Amino acid sequence: MRSTTGALCLAWALTLSLAHPLRGRAGEAGARSHGGAETQLNETELGSRCADDGGFDAVTLDEQGTMLFFRGDHVWKGFHGAAQLINATWPEIQGPVDAALRIHRQGHPGVHHSLYLFQGLQVWAYAEGRLRPGYPRPIGEEFKGVPGHLDSAVECHPEECLAEGLLFFKGPDVFSYGLELGALKRYTWPRVGNCTAAVRWLERYYCFQGPRFLRFQPHTGEVPAGYPRDARDYFMRCPGRGHGHETRGNATAMAIRDPCSGQPFQAFSADDAGRTYAFRGGQYFRLDSKRDGWHSWPLNHTWQDLAGQVDSAFSWDNKLYLIQGTLVSIYRAGHGYTRVQGYPRSLQDELGIARADATFTCPGSEQLFVIQGNRMRQVDLKQSPRRPGPETPIPHAHVDSAMCNAEGVYIFHGDSFHHYASVAELRGNPSPSAPQSVTAVLFGCPH
Template structure:
């Protein structure tokens, strides 16, 4: 039986891998959608050589993927090579390993980027070397040897504790950041990693130019690995899966968070995840640490296709409304569709259609918006029946989210913020419009609306 973490990662197959057979589906590019400057012949050889891989791979504190090889680093999936010491002047020569650490109980170290070379480690916060570094690796991580091959953070929900996995030849060291306990693992499938990374809750070990996805608790590798990193992690001539997306302006607008195109639905849950749905794709709005990426619905919700009209979460179950039907997925390590779904929305909530829906944290009520009317449904009642329609100061909304920061209604490229449901119902006119792309995805301002209110995923 697959472990809990393996079930999670099986549900989070990366977008490019999910489209490995074809390149024609929407969002079939792993790569960022920024313009791609041509690479010179020398750089192409450096990045795409058959016999080589990366020395280290990590995300920085802003969610940019960093690829280290020799004296150079590539920033992002399309960036040109830069000398390592242009960004980290204290480091000369290649690095052995790199990681962005996850250490909530130690805020000074949390989100630091650690670079390893020989017996030494450098720690950078907001791009600046922290005082007292470099330090010996064995002083920073008790008992961990030098001359490492790779390192990767592991979050508590995936490794039971805040942990770092260190790779050196055939040995994997598991280091507990809270207790400093060090354990050795024998994981043949992920031995001899030249680089490792955690990205969007999955773990990858690079072995030269090839890579495997692995379970960070057991070291198990699912079928159909290893795969060639040049098809997924870098731009190489004649390889990859992004050509159709770049060539089709409609698809590009769907998968580009800065396009200004409206989202058909949004949803938040008690764990802090926020999803935005558009054209059969979705974004994890709360994933700034891992960058902004579009994924097909089936990437997380197996069997789900088409467009989502409305969505809401209650008691660890995500309700996805499509037309007159609703499908419920149980949250946990990944999402699993509940038996017997989809079902008709009429039988589930006593309604026949919805433009938007939202629940507030730890509330038993769902609010369904259609046109300029909002109805409340008590989810604890059986059968569920909507209350009377109450007018809201909007003719139409595309989506809605309620968090501890208030209620957010989305329409077109803008959103409107209300402190709570009561304020929304008392308002005679819409709250000031703010730009979704600027506030949520840090894009240049679109349409002249400023981002004056924190979006729900920000502190």
């Protein structure tokens, strides 16, 4: 579990600090997506980071949502910067930690926003960077029945695990601990095996085994096809590697994966949970919150059987509608995304329209807005069959994409977007609002 080699960092997600849900603060540390400018690493650090014996002792988010990577006596905070000694931040702990997790439970104020660090038979709990009174404590007293000398731990969110709880890994055993009643269950998940570190990231659960990793279902221990994979292709920046590294020498492919390249995005959307999606080519970029930052993956990583280019997207009734040409696919949200049976279908059959330059829905509304050229039509998604209403003009000759969230409506064209406080303001404006840079404002890229 413990290793003395150098730092690891996630290459496909960076912290994006925002002044409002889409507005990055230029110049702030960590205000860029993974494709932006970043610290250049020397050959020694690259060699250490990408070594065959690499791995994590523990990975977790801290109380502020910064990702922490533990290895040996060191910790790396966020996705940039040099390694720091663990006891420089947590002076009560000397040497490596066995496991780490953050508890984020508003319904449990006694433990909410607490960072737990495990070492041997004891656990330390921190709130707002300070050791909570009464700690360290024996692990078996804090979490009754959970053994010491753990390999890893991860918080298990109720929407993904069907209950509020924690998962602890020790050798081949998995201990599921319920926060509500303190109940402990013990499992053996043969497909998961031993985890030297575990983390929840963007609603998915990952188990690290040295330089390799796998994704698992946190309530069954099932592992999707295609795992384990090499962490150096996904969770580290290594020369000549990365998911899709076979095309890294292709300038066009690299530009598609780089949100700061200036390549246009074909679609944007915001879902019912407040997540933002940006689509380009066969890639998508996702923003959950300013803590999680933008995260990029191929389309079929999230939406099985989806390939090619997404031309438009919108969310309604806990489903995401992805439009490609004259076809639409519907995916149910929940424990990942599953495609509704019988899709894709034609736009004409589904929405009563032949084509769409852009589509969007606003939070809490069943009204879909379809933009075609400089006209917009409205479709009541609760009606059956669905039929578009009359056309109304908008102050844009052409639109590439559009979306709506709690802050208003966003109209995209090329490398710019225009913001309107509401649909009524979009309709009522005689001329477009001031253009803003997609890459600089949304992704925090350097000007």
